[in-house]
Amino acid sequence: MNTHETTTPSPTRATTPVGATVLGYPRQGRGRRLKKAVESHWKGRTGADELLATGADLRRERWQDMADAGLSEVPVGDFSYYDHVLDTTLLLGAAPARFDELPTGGSPADRLATVFALARGTTDQPPLEMTKWFDTNYHYLVPEIGPGTTFTLHAADLLAQVAEARALGLDPRPVVVGPLTYLSLAKADEPGSDFDPLTLLDALVPVYAELLGALAAAGATWVQLDEPVLVLDQPVEVLDALTRTYTALAAVPTRPRLLVASYFGPLGEAAPVLAALPVEGLAVDLSTAPGADTRGATLTALHAAGPDLAGKRLLAGVVDGRSVWRTDLQPALDVLAGLRPLVGSLDVATSCSLLHLPLDLTTETSIDPEVASWLAFARQKLDEVVVLATGAEHGPEAVAGPLAEVAAARASRQASPLVVRPAVRDRVTAVGGADTRRAGTAEGRRRRQQERLGLPLLPTTTIGSFPQTDELRRARAALRRGELDETAYDTAMRAEVDRVLTLQTELGLDVLVHGEPERNDMVQYFAEQLDGFLTTEDGWVQSYGSRYVRPPIVVGDVERPAPMTVGWSSWAQQRSEQPVKGMLTGPVTMLAWSFGRDDLPAADTAAQVALALREEVLDLERAGIAVIQVDEPALRETLPLRRAERPGYLAWAVRAFALTTAGVGEDTQVHTHMCYAEFGEILDAIIAMDADVISLEAARSRMEVVDDLVRADYPHGVGPGVWDIHSPRVPTVEEVVESLELALRGGVPAERLWVNPDCGLKTRGYAEVEPSLRVLVEAAGIVRRRL
Numbered sequence: 195m196n197t198h199e200t201t202t203p204s205p206t207r208a209t210t211p212v213g214a215t216v217l218g219y220p221r222q223g224r225g226r227r228l229k230k231a232v233e234s235h236w237k238g239r240t241g242a243d244e245l246l247a248t249g250a251d252l253r254r255e256r257w258q259d260m261a262d263a264g265l266s267e268v269p270v271g272d273f274s275y276y277d278h279v280l281d282t283t284l285l286l287g288a289a290p291a292r293f294d295e296l297p298t299g300g301s302p303a304d305r306l307a308t309v310f311a312l313a314r315g316t317t318d319q320p321p322l323e324m325t326k327w328f329d330t331n332y333h334y335l336v337p338e339i340g341p342g343t344t345f346t347l348h349a350a351d352l353l354a355q356v357a358e359a360r361a362l363g364l365d366p367r368p369v370v371v372g373p374l375t376y377l378s379l380a381k382a383d384e385p386g387s388d389f390d391p392l393t394l395l396d397a398l399v400p401v402y403a404e405l406l407g408a409l410a411a412a413g414a415t416w417v418q419l420d421e422p423v424l425v426l427d428q429p430v431e432v433l434d435a436l437t438r439t440y441t442a443l444a445a446v447p448t449r450p451r452l453l454v455a456s457y458f459g460p461l462g463e464a465a466p467v468l469a470a471l472p473v474e475g476l477a478v479d480l481s482t483a484p485g486a487d488t489r490g491a492t493l494t495a496l497h498a499a500g501p502d503l504a505g506k507r508l509l510a511g512v513v514d515g516r517s518v519w520r521t522d523l524q525p526a527l528d529v530l531a532g533l534r535p536l537v538g539s540l541d542v543a544t545s546c547s548l549l550h551l552p553l554d555l556t557t558e559t560s561i562d563p564e565v566a567s568w569l570a571f572a573r574q575k576l577d578e579v580v581v582l583a584t585g586a587e588h589g590p591e592a593v594a595g596p597l598a599e600v601a602a603a604r605a606s607r608q609a610s611p612l613v614v615r616p617a618v619r620d621r622v623t624a625v626g627g628a629d630t631r632r633a634g635t636a637e638g639r640r641r642r643q644q645e646r647l648g649l650p651l652l653p654t655t656t657i658g659s660f661p662q663t664d665e666l667r668r669a670r671a672a673l674r675r676g677e678l679d680e681t682a683y684d685t686a687m688r689a690e691v692d693r694v695l696t697l698q699t700e701l702g703l704d705v706l707v708h709g710e711p712e713r714n715d716m717v718q719y720f721a722e723q724l725d726g727f728l729t730t731e732d733g734w735v736q737s738y739g740s741r742y743v744r745p746p747i748v749v750g751d752v753e754r755p756a757p758m759t760v761g762w763s764s765w766a767q768q769r770s771e772q773p774v775k776g777m778l779t780g781p782v783t784m785l786a787w788s789f790g791r792d793d794l795p796a797a798d799t800a801a802q803v804a805l806a807l808r809e810e811v812l813d814l815e816r817a818g819i820a821v822i823q824v825d826e827p828a829l830r831e832t833l834p835l836r837r838a839e840r841p842g843y844l845a846w847a848v849r850a851f852a853l854t855t856a857g858v859g860e861d862t863q864v865h866t867h868m869c870y871a872e873f874g875e876i877l878d879a880i881i882a883m884d885a886d887v888i889s890l891e892a893a894r895s896r897m898e899v900v901d902d903l904v905r906a907d908y909p910h911g912v913g914p915g916v917w918d919i920h921s922p923r924v925p926t927v928e929e930v931v932e933s934l935e936l937a938l939r940g941g942v943p944a945e946r947l948w949v950n951p952d953c954g955l956k957t958r959g960y961a962e963v964e965p966s967l968r969v970l971v972e973a974a975g976i977v978r979r980r981l
């Protein structure tokens with residue numbers, strides 16, 4: 195009995211129920227238990243049965259988290275031993291034919307073996323390709339679909355999970371990647387073919403129809419079909435296909451109620467189409483972004499869709515499933531109050547699956563309690579949706595406690611000297627056009643630098659890191675455990691730098707690196723040294739398969755309290771006659787691989803990071819470092835999903851790079867590095883970055899990037915990777931010679947061509963690194979003599 199409703203008569207409150215739910219939850223378990231179990235199985239230490247038992251345990255644990263928070267309907271099927279898109283491929287019987295030797299017994303152990311074979315490859319088949327899941331740092335396994343692909347339902351695993359949840363007394367809501375999204379994310383199974391997987395949509399829909407029947411029979415009352423592709427720019431044909439697909443699915447006679455979930459951004463032109471689908475429910479992303487009215491746009495569209503929503507269930511994603519910040523409850527309650535009269539039933543939801551957040555804030559022991567009070571990880575977001583549902587249903591008085599707590603946390607955050615640093619704000623405001631413009635022309639600088647460096651034609655270099663040996667990792671672990679003191683650790687790292695320098699000199703490389711042994715990670719290393727960044731102990735987030743990363747959190751204005759790399763670089767430079775490159779991670783990458791702020795636009799944070807790095811660049815220059823590399827491997831991956839937002843993003847990204855690097859003299863050589871070769875629409879931005887030399891991936895794509903750069907009159911030095919470091923294979927002298935000649939024939943002038951691997955060497959072993967670099971140097975020599 196709700197007394198509040200009788201004292202405050204309100205027809206909508208009385209009639210529209212409010213629930214709470216999440217679109218998905220992290221899989222890892224506490225202490226990254228899933229990673230450990232999976233890797234132990236891979237190493238042959240534990241059998242499939244043991245791993246399957248751990249999986250069941252982990253599913254129970256995550257449902258328990260949800261039940262403890264007060265959720266009764268729970269997502270099912272979002273748990274995965276490796277990747278949920280791969281699971282969908284198996285569910286639909288769409289594993290590529292090249293894997294037809296895999297176990298087909300249909301037992302859970304067979305299925306597990308198939309999952310890992312597709313994910314990791316077999317002795318004669320490479321794994322499925324991996325790519326980024328929208329604009330997150332999660333990677334999924336790309337389905338390979340061709341004209342010959344057939345689809346058949348293999349739902350035993352999903353149905354078993356539904357039964358598992360029901361046995362625990364929970365109301366399971368199966369979560370499956372929707373047909374449109376599944377095919378949109380697939381690639382043609384023949385390389386180079388222009389086959390469009392979406393043409394198979396009508397062949398795929400019957401399998402989903404069959405799935406719906408099976409789920410209904412298993413007792414699922416709702417099914418969540420994820421269609422995040424709806425937040426991308428979509429041509430009208432795709433939106434028509436959406437309507438066709440869901441009209442067909444809605445016609446399945448016995449089925450659960452259909453919930454179509456969109457996420458990762460505002461819906462735009464897809465909003466009215468989604469709202470008009472003959473389905474019973476929809477989920478929309480109502481998260482906010484600082485400096486952009488993303489929530490407002492979707493709300494307007496929902497209100498415009500009014501009559502189409504009447505009677506439907508709406509999952510209002512007001513709790514940002516990708517942000518580590520605590521939700522501001524009052525504005526969310528206002529949004530919910532506005533939506534409630536429009537719909538048949540309302541759920542307070544996360545904007546997307548919580549997969550992209552660390553599991554639980556309470557396991558962080560070293561975050562200052564005040565700062566911790568500003569944050570919410572996945573477990574805490576469960577409480578948020580429940581509090582908001584209570585507030586939306588019974589009025590703000592019913593959640594006065596949490597509202598007051600959040601208000602206090604926000605006030606403490608706004609007033610904290612950790613958050614707003616007036617000096618930083620002033621410095622950013624004072625940046626003028628001249629600060630982002632490098633002195634001199636590309637050609638003039640090249641000549642000045644050449645006078646200073648005296649490099650041969652086709653200079654050889656590497657991208658920065660050398661192998662992270664077990665010995666280095668052991669030293670870092672010992673330092674963390676307190677078994678090694680700072681001095682001893684430092685000595686070990688310096689010895690390693692010495693070894694790496696000596697090796698490079700022996701090999702005959704021209705521009706050396708110190709090898710980055712002291713860096714745990716190219717972002718975390720700098721985040722630990724910059725004010726404004728917070729690093730976590732246990733904030734793991736799945737990157738792919740059993741790989742997890744711990745993104746730092748940008749808590750406040752960013753500032754450099756002291757030089758970060760100057761000691762290492764200048765020490766290394768003193769020990770060599772040849773130039774040793776200074777090595778920094780660029781501002782865009784620092785942000786892309788961190789959790790950003792919700793109180794400052796990313797562009798502003800980027801400018802702050804850029805100013806901090808600019809000081810580092812200038813200190814390196816003063817310390818006599820003549821070549822400074824600023825890596826921006828994340829520049830392209832941060833490209834916004836919507837085309838309309840890309841020019842704005844590229845403008846601030848380029849400006850941040852320029853602000854980082856443009857302060858140096860004409861005879862200091864600025865390098866940048868990117869790990870990919872397809873520039874496409876970012877080509878102009880790459881030119882505008884105005885780095886003196888760019889090194890990039892090219893070995894796998896046979897130097898195609900060179901044509902793009904030449905066609906665009908790229909005026910700077912280019913180092914197209916001539917050794918694919920992603921494979922242990924040592925290249926032959928002939929193939930490296932051929933790659934270099936290809937680049938020269940393609941139009942890169944000899945005085946601007948560099949010779950380097952594709953990427954850093956930290957994941958490789960010396961057994962491949964030494965011979966491969968020897969090959970590079972030899973090949974460069976051969977081509978040089980022919981010039």
Ligand code: GLN
Nearest residue numbers: 657658659825827954955
């Ligand atoms: N300098 C870094 C390294 O060599 C670059 C890494 C990267 O591009 N991802 O490891």
Ligand code: ZN
Nearest residue numbers: 868869953954
């Ligand atoms: Zn790289």
